[in-house]
Amino acid sequence: MIVVFLTPAVILFLGIFLYPIVRTVIMSLFNIEGVTDPMKLWTFVGVDNYVKLFNTSLFRTASFNLFRIWLYGGLIVMTLSLLFAVILTSGIRGKKFFRAIIYMPNIVSAVALATMWLQYVYSPRFGLIKSILETLHLDNLAKVQLLDNEHKFMALVLAYCFGMVGYHMLIWLSGIERISPEYYEAATIDGANKIAQFRYMTMPLLKGVFKTNITMWSVSSVGFFVWSQLFSNVTADTQTITPYVYMYAQIFGGGNTVTERNSGLGAAVGVLLSLCVVIVFTICNKVIRDDDLEF
Amino acid sequence: MAKKEKEKKVREPFNAKREAKLIPGYILLIIWVAFTVCALLWIVAASFSTSPEIMKGQTLKFASGLHPENYAAAWSSNNIKVFFMNSAIYAVLGTFFTILISAPCSYVLARFTFLGNKVLSSSFIVAMSIPQIMIVLPLFGLATKAHLTGTKIILILLYIGMQVPFTTTFLMTFFANLSRTYEEAAAIDGCSPMKTFWKIMMPLAQPGIVTVGIFNFMNIWNEYFISLIFGATEKNMSVGPGLKSVLTSMQYTGNWGGLFAAVIIVFLPTFIIYVVLSEKIIAGVTGGGIKG
Numbered sequence: 160m161i162v163v164f165l166t167p168a169v170i171l172f173l174g175i176f177l178y179p180i181v182r183t184v185i186m187s188l189f190n191i192e193g194v195t196d197p198m199k200l201w202t203f204v205g206v207d208n209y210v211k212l213f214n215t216s217l218f219r220t221a222s223f224n225l226f227r228i229w230l231y232g233g234l235i236v237m238t239l240s241l242l243f244a245v246i247l248t249s250g251i252r253g254k255k256f257f258r259a260i261i262y263m264p265n266i267v268s269a270v271a272l273a274t275m276w277l278q279y280v281y282s283p284r285f286g287l288i289k290s291i292l293e294t295l296h297l298d299n300l301a302k303v304q305l306l307d308n309e310h311k312f313m314a315l316v317l318a319y320c321f322g323m324v325g326y327h328m329l330i331w332l333s334g335i336e337r338i339s340p341e342y343y344e345a346a347t348i349d350g351a352n353k354i355a356q357f358r359y360m361t362m363p364l365l366k367g368v369f370k371t372n373i374t375m376w377s378v379s380s381v382g383f384f385v386w387s388q389l390f391s392n393v394t395a396d397t398q399t400i401t402p403y404v405y406m407y408a409q410i411f412g413g414g415n416t417v418t419e420r421n422s423g424l425g426a427a428v429g430v431l432l433s434l435c436v437v438i439v440f441t442i443c444n445k446v447i448r449d450d451d452l453e454f
Numbered sequence: 455m456a457k458k459e460k461e462k463k464v465r466e467p468f469n470a471k472r473e474a475k476l477i478p479g480y481i482l483l484i485i486w487v488a489f490t491v492c493a494l495l496w497i498v499a500a501s502f503s504t505s506p507e508i509m510k511g512q513t514l515k516f517a518s519g520l521h522p523e524n525y526a527a528a529w530s531s532n533n534i535k536v537f538f539m540n541s542a543i544y545a546v547l548g549t550f551f552t553i554l555i556s557a558p559c560s561y562v563l564a565r566f567t568f569l570g571n572k573v574l575s576s577s578f579i580v581a582m583s584i585p586q587i588m589i590v591l592p593l594f595g596l597a598t599k600a601h602l603t604g605t606k607i608i609l610i611l612l613y614i615g616m617q618v619p620f621t622t623t624f625l626m627t628f629f630a631n632l633s634r635t636y637e638e639a640a641a642i643d644g645c646s647p648m649k650t651f652w653k654i655m656m657p658l659a660q661p662g663i664v665t666v667g668i669f670n671f672m673n674i675w676n677e678y679f680i681s682l683i684f685g686a687t688e689k690n691m692s693v694g695p696g697l698k699s700v701l702t703s704m705q706y707t708g709n710w711g712g713l714f715a716a717v718i719i720v721f722l723p724t725f726i727i728y729v730v731l732s733e734k735i736i737a738g739v740t741g742g743g744i745k746g
Contacts, residue, residue, distance in 0.1 A: 164651075168558075175589065267676070270697045278710075403587055411683055429590075
């Protein structure tokens, strides 16, 4: 019975995860003209693909963009989501309502969400941000073209963060709610104010949750693709390009980026991104230890 | 004791001093929520408006009345109908088969000790954090070899495969928490282990299965990258890439009302599910393991 129950899942796992992962790693060491070429047409080039990637300025730009999205976006999302989680657990009314609305962008198609931002919120003619700034009589700010090359990147990061806050807020919430309220009662009796309680009780006890949040954030930002595609009119928009977009253009879509046809390069991009996730995960595990506290 | 106090808190009468401390929190939350709701309502309003009115910034006045024909136009003339149906097929079949395959696997992993149990369950967790870019190239090669590119079958297969690790991991907590007495009682009554699973354990894990089913449905509905690569033709596209191609063409034709109507059409299915089941979904995000 064990065998019967496991077989379909295991076969799917081997076919859709294990075999492709191994093959991608191998592919990254070869020069391959077409994605579908059989192995005998591959030529071994060793780490040449990686060297070539690092020497391609467009790929460097793409990686740097991704890094900035990860860092700036991460700071914004982690701060806001933790703030909202703390507010929601401070005993306010309508907690469920607020929580539901803040999480909502996560269940909506990213294309629809990005369209909302691009065509409405950032619109230079009738946009929400423009209207708000005009009502506040900040006319100079209202004139800023939010989607020109200068501001596009920040616009992209903000729109992306807006959607991600809800998910990370839920992870924080689950961590905070696990801490027994009796601890806080004891701390209040001992004279610790809310801020001290947060600093010396909530924060240390949330270390494990913080790790989960960082890992999840890294996993989702590595796959940064849809938003980037929607915010750019051309394939190789240096403001918004990310490694995913680069790889997609390299292998599947012509566009204006392709200098040479080589699927090995695409595979190498995949390997590098996976390495990033592994590195972030390892650093998190090394730096943040959550096993020294029991509660 | 703690529980009793919690209940008391809910019925606590209005306490001006306590509420005053919370005002900054309220303000922040209300700004955020107001922003979300405004943006959303504006899109809804625009989808019932006309292009000249939207351009003039008079969307909310409805000077020429409501225009539900935007929806009819978006639905039929721009292929949204096709994308919508495709996504429905992918999401429904994908969810069904994912659960059919994951639930037994999850049950066995949670309930029995055998060689490779740990390896398999940790492999599933690793698989959840692998970037799709890592697997997509060989899969494309395989699909071409099997002559499956340009069919709906390949997308359904891929969606099932990609949801299995998450679904299996998610359900394991549910199966692990069920009491062993059910199986013992069934065994005494002469029920075979397999029958026990389908007749007794599956129905008992139903809350978990419903939650994970909703997640699968929404993930597949909103999926973009895989659909873009494997559903290359308009015939097989799901709503994600489909909506994008509609947007591109509508920007050139300048039919803004239709554009926003298309956005709402794509947005509605998952939104309705969320309105009805938001509590269950929110509890599920962190309740049953980690979402990948």
